Amino acid sequence: MKILLIEDDRETGKYIVKGLNENGYTVDYAAEGKDGLYLAMNNSYDLIIMDRMLPGIDGLSIIKMLRSVRKKTPILILSALGDVDEKVEGLKAGGDDYLTKPYAFSELLARIEALLRRGNEIPEQALQVGNLKMNLENYTVTRGGRKIELKPREFRLLEYLMRHKGHIVTRTMLLENVWDYNFDPQTNVIDVHISRLRSKIDKDFGKELIKTVRGVGYKIEQ
Amino acid sequence: MDIRSSSRIKSLLHTTAIRLSLKYSLIYIFIFGIIFLFLYWFINSFVQAQIKASLTQESKKIESIYHVKGIGAIKEYITTHRQYSGEDHRFYLLIDKNGKPQAGDLKKWPSEIKTNGSITNVWIPKKEIVDAIKDGDGYWPVITINFKNGYKMLIAQGIRGTEDLRETMFAIMALIFGIIVVLIIALGFSLGKNVLWHIENINKAYNAIMNGNLSIRIKTSSKNDEFDMIANQINEMLDKIEQLVTEAKQATNNIAHDLRKPLNRLRNRLEISIIDKNRHDCNKILEKTVADIDDIIKTFNAILEIAQAESAAAKKAWNNVNISGITSEVAGLYRPLAEDKSIELNVNIADKITIEGNERLITQSIGNILDNAIKYTPKNGTIDVCLKENEKSIEVLVSDSGPGVNEKDYSRITKRFVRLDSSRHTPGNGLGLSLVEAAAKLHNADLVFADNRPGLSVRLIFKKPSI
Structure with missing residues (x-):
């Protein structure tokens, strides 16, 4: 997997490149907008990570330029501007995800994985992890053939986890995508919802499918 | 005449009042001239006929x-x-x-x-x-x-005789012209002086404000003329600006102060771990540090959110908000939390109520109130969440059966980082209700605390616009 990182702070850039390399990604790094634009135009990447505030050409302009020449590479925007409005603006310009600085590297990694997988997602009628099956046509969930009753929100939570099976999803990602909330509740309510879900799909089946990744989030895998 | 006063006269001559009065005096002279000519012709022909x-x-x-x-x-x-x-x-x-x-x-x-x-x-x-x-x-x-x-x-x-008559007539004409011109110019000068006085006051205020003194206002006269009206309006605007600037300054100061404490704690921990000779697990300390920093970031975000809610910027995202939907969703989000504590969560929400506002802030406010209620209500307690509407207002009510808050502390609990002694052992940063208060203020809503006997009831009352 090849990633292009455009980030004007070289220290941060180095740190992200190192982290991504350790996780098996090949990374091209550009510290300036126009270098980044040149690389993005002339190479093929699986993902672009873009700082929003860049000297010279700013991040949003680059995104707009890339989108105008039909470059469909997924773009993750990094920004110190955490306002919801700013976020909406970034996504409107053609960004695929938006992460506010400061962020945890694990959060960045989880979002990169989610974005990379999004490209080759095929519309599925059924999701499966081990013997846990989700039917998206009639909204039923079974494990080992046994039907599990889920509330609508629990269903959406499980669906999100299953769509990202084998990959970490963070609490923020869950809040944003399952609840549409752009803020952190004071208490970690997500943990409680997950434990609810666990009690329904894992409790009586011996093998635990939903796993806690300490300090980061959750992942579902066999 | 010194340069100052000559330039003053020059600027006086440039005022609209003077220009207008000069223009009008010319017009009057023209009109009177025509009248006099006619009169003269009339008298003359009468005399000739005689x-x-x-x-x-x-x-x-x-x-x-x-x-x-x-x-x-x-x-x-x-x-x-x-x-x-x-x-x-x-x-x-x-x-x-x-x-x-x-x-x-x-x-x-x-x-x-x-x-x-x-x-x-x-x-x-x-x-x-x-x-x-x-x-x-x-x-x-x-x-x-x-x-x-x-x-x-x-x-x-x-x-x-006729010559004399003619001369007398010309003399009267000249005298009247002279009086008109003098009067009009005098009027113009006094008007111009009034204008200049006001302009000078505006200039003074402008200069002072440009130099950073936001407390200066434009001096007004007791005449209450149109200039005073404009000056009063500008002054009101300046009041608002000063208030906003002061608030923004205060918010910035508060953020800086607020973050010193957790940063200091973090620093102490790191320093102690450096001098601690018995440290075995470097990774563990680092992990703890990262968790600390995450906490600081969380606090920082919370402060920023409050600052944002306190500023007018939050009015940018102003929409028609389905508060019925929001309240039931928030209740849904927290329900498992209540159930874990065997708290009975009664939700009673009137349908299809909407208000104008910032959806995110309202959601977060209701969430924070409910979060607190669950946190402080003991096991097997009860929490009621109500949304109701009457002619004058829309009210979100969250009441619990917890220990409640002493009446004298009602005004304190919305202050930043204030945590009552009874809640020291519970998690939280003491910013939850500060955000609720800021959001309430932004929406011109009242945040009212009351004794629920036992427990605390929190009401968020959105006033309906009076039609």
Whole structure:
């Protein structure tokens, strides 16, 4: 997997490149907008990570330029501007995800994985992890053939986890995508919802499918 | 005159008031001029007609004297009349067949005179008048008489009277013009001075504000004229700006202060771990540090959110918000949390209520209130969440059966980082209700605490716009 990182702070850039390399990604790094634009135009990447505030050409302009020449590479925007409005603006310009600085590297990694997988997602009628099956046509969930009753929100939570099976999803990602909330509740309510879900799909089946990744989030895998 | 006052006069001359008054005085002078010309023409023609009538009458009189008494009587008539001199003195001249003057006030017969019996204006220079009579050069209305014996006679009307009348009229006209101009210019100057006074005050305030002194206001007069009205409006705007700037400054200061504490704690922990000789697991310390920093970031975000809610920027994302939907969703989000503590969560939400506002902040506010309620309500307690509407307001009510809050602390619990002694052991950063308060203020809503006997009831009351 090849990633292009455009980030004007070289220290941060180095740190992200190192982290991504350790996780098996090949990374091209550009510290300036126009270098980044040149690389993005002339190479093929699986993902672009873009700082929003860049000297010279700013991040949003680059995104707009890339989108105008039909470059469909997924773009993750990094920004110190955490306002919801700013976020909406970034996504409107053609960004695929938006992460506010400061962020945890694990959060960045989880979002990169989610974005990379999004490209080759095929519309599925059924999701499966081990013997846990989700039917998206009639909204039923079974494990080992046994039907599990889920509330609508629990269903959406499980669906999100299953769509990202084998990959970490963070609490923020869950809040944003399952609840549409752009803020952190004071208490970690997500943990409680997950434990609810666990009690329904894992409790009586011996093998635990939903796993806690300490300090980061959750992942579902066999 | 020093430069200052001359430049003052110059700027006075540049004021609209002065310019307008000068313009108007010109227009008035023009109009009065036309009126006077008409008046003059009218009086003049009236006088001329009178002169004509009197000359014709006089000529008839003389002709009748001639018929009755002959030329000798006419000579005598002229001679006796010569003695008379006054404003409306008539002049006579009688000449014989050869044109030689026989009697009268003129030295010779004017050459350009017509003798057809009509009245004509004839130029008569002063030097041709016999000395005893005082009158000037001018066109004199003249009538002539041709006698049968070849004698000719002229009667001229003295112009002194009409000249005087004309002069008096011009003098009155000039005086009135002068008074108009002086009055209008004086008015213009006083208006201009008033304008300049106001402008100077605006300038002073402008300069002071540009130099960073936001507390300066524009001085107003007691006249309450249009300038005072504008100045008052600008002053009100400045009040608002000053308030916003002060608030923004305060928010920034608070953020800096608020973060010092957790940063200090973090620093201490790191320092202690450096001097701690027994440290075994470097990774563990680092992990703990990262968790600490995450906490700081969380706090930082919370402070930023409050600051944002306190600023007008949060009004950018102003929408029609389905508060019924929001409240039930938030209740849904927290329900498992309540159930874990065996708290009975009663939700009673009126349908389809909407308000104008910032959806995220309202959601977060209701969430924070509910979060607190669950946190402080003991096991097997009860929490009620209500949304109701009446004619005047829309009210979100969250009441719990927890230990409640002492009435004297109601005003304290919304302050940043304030955590009552009874809640020291629970997790939280003491910013939850601060955000609720900021959001309430932004929405012009009231945040009301009350005793729920037992427990605390929190009401968020959104006022409906009065139609």
